[in-house]
Amino acid sequence: MFSIVLNIVGPLLHLYVAARLYSLDAVRTRVPRRAWWIGAVLVWLLYLAGVHIGDAALDWRWWPGQFALTWLGITFVMSLCLLATDIVGGFGYLARAHTQKLRALGAGAGLLLAAVALFQGMRAPVVTDREVVMQGLPRALDGTVIVAISDIHLGAQRRSAWLAARIEQINALQPAAVLLLGDLVEDDPVGRPLPGEPQLAPTLRGLRAPLGVWAVTGNHEFYGDAETTVAQFREGGVRWLRDQQVELAPGLVLAGIEDVGRRMRKERDYLGGLARTIPAAADSATILMSHIPAPRIIEAASARGVDLMLSGHTHGGQIWPFSYAVQQRFARFAGAYDVDGMLLYVTRGAGSWGPRMRLWQAGEIIRLTLRAPPAALAHADREPAQS
Known part of the structure; x- marks a missing residue:
């Protein structure tokens, strides 16, 4: 079951977050489309490498393995927030005048919650x-x-x-x-x-x-x-x-x-x-x-x-x-x-x-x-x- 999450759900979350972030005017006007998607593909390949190398190794393989798991968590939390704003805005069709603000709000909330989750996960119990x-x-x-x-x-x-x-x-x-x-x-x-x-x-x-x-x-x-x-x-x-x-x-x-x-x-x-x-x-x-x-x-x-x-x-x-x-x-x-x-x-x-x-x-x-x-x-x- 977790293999399905890592190999199928994880890449879909990555794609969804990358697409929603690039739909923001603040990103699209500053980053060329080709550069953005080349970067997104490189991150996706690094993620897949980490998934298949595994996170149990205690040598250099530890880094891509840990990146994959962390990225999965971050994209999950961000997807929750972005999806909530998509639903509120009718996926850009019902509230077009507010789509940019809603997606920016979702992205900001996702980053904030991911930071909170990382802090809570890494702090001392x-x-x-x-x-x-x-x-x-x-x-x-x-x-x-x-x-x-x-x-x-x-x-x-x-x-x-x-x-x-x-x-x-x-x-x-x-x-x-x-x-x-x-x-x-x-x-x-x-x-x-x-x-x-x-x-x-x-x-x-x-x-x-x-x-x-x-x-x-x-x-x-x-x-x-x-x-x-x-x-x-x-x-x-x-x-x-x-x-x-x-x-x-x-x-x-x-x-x-x-x-x-x-x-x-x-x-x-x-x-x-x-x-x-x-x-x-x-x-x-x-x-x-x-x-x-x-x-x-x-x-x-x-x-x-x-x-x-x-x-x-x-x-x-x-x-x-x-x-x-x-x-x-x-x-x-x-x-x-x-x-x-x-x-x-x-x-x-x-x-x-x-x-x-x-x-x-x-x-x-x-x-x-x-x-x-x-x-x-x-x-x-x-x-x-x-x-």
């Missing part, structure tokens, strides 16, 4: 704070800080140096545990960095979390060699939960399930991992990590007494108006949701996929402060001191 009341959480763990991050997509766009900056952000939050919610790589394992860039494992070992750094797989891990990626992160001190659960601290359980994307695509039952991981209703405060916020996983987790479920995958739609399409697939696609007493948080993710752009919101890192229920705190306060 913001920190989202949330307090979570967990039934059964011991009083001793009240105030425990958990930091979660998803969809970092290490690869051509983001490398170990970018990850090192995110680790500084995370460490500043003083987490007891760090949770990595999948899609940690773009597709292939990160491999050897470019000259002058830090190695992955020493970078990961910079994370400071007394209760550990834990991860689950996402769909992108399986687009490449998932086992190599798992080994690379394990070398950096990351512990994986692949249909497993552990006791983070007395009275607090952390569970993680293997990515269910492949089973969902084949319309097969994908609850087996959750059933193996949490076979019965949880009697301890429980956190579940599941990369994809699949509806059946959400409902089953809530029925099993999970207190907090953390997911990513959706990117919050990443570039508006794709958020509406994502919401058709995942009704709970970004932010916090109460599901029969279970808190589900679907993060927008810290990175991006495809164009390094976000419209409207930047990526995020989640800081969760765990709270014992008020009744438990009150009961503990009433307990007599032991001599």
Whole structure:
């Protein structure tokens, strides 16, 4: 599907934007027609070269690959704005006296929104704070800080140096545990960095979390060699939960399930991992990590007494108006949701996929402060001191 977007939709967007921009008097009177269209063809050829070279390469091929993805995002945003003004003006037939002004407005709005999207996509992710009341959480763990991050997509766009900056952000939050919610790589394992860039494992070992750094797989891990990626992160001190659960601290359980994307695509039952991981209703405060916020996983987790479920995958739609399409697939696609007493948080993710752009919101890192229920705190306060 994405191949169709790159090879067919992308060139059509490019052609549409080029034609509309050249219809503006301010452009047409200053740039000869032949020069404009020769330039447009050269940009189109560079775009196609980038598409077929690919954006995963970490050598000179990175530049045309990244240009192609960025240009696709820019022309998409500009096409939205230009199409809106075309519709208002009847494509130049209904409001001919205002066609130039409308198209100039559309072009200006498109450039502005593309700049905003690039800024939001390239800036550091913001920190989202949330307090979570967990039934059964011991009083001793009240105030425990958990930091979660998803969809970092290490690869051509983001490398170990970018990850090192995110680790500084995370460490500043003083987490007891760090949770990595999948899609940690773009597709292939990160491999050897470019000259002058830090190695992955020493970078990961910079994370400071007394209760550990834990991860689950996402769909992108399986687009490449998932086992190599798992080994690379394990070398950096990351512990994986692949249909497993552990006791983070007395009275607090952390569970993680293997990515269910492949089973969902084949319309097969994908609850087996959750059933193996949490076979019965949880009697301890429980956190579940599941990369994809699949509806059946959400409902089953809530029925099993999970207190907090953390997911990513959706990117919050990443570039508006794709958020509406994502919401058709995942009704709970970004932010916090109460599901029969279970808190589900679907993060927008810290990175991006495809164009390094976000419209409207930047990526995020989640800081969760765990709270014992008020009744438990009150009961503990009433307990007599032991001599």
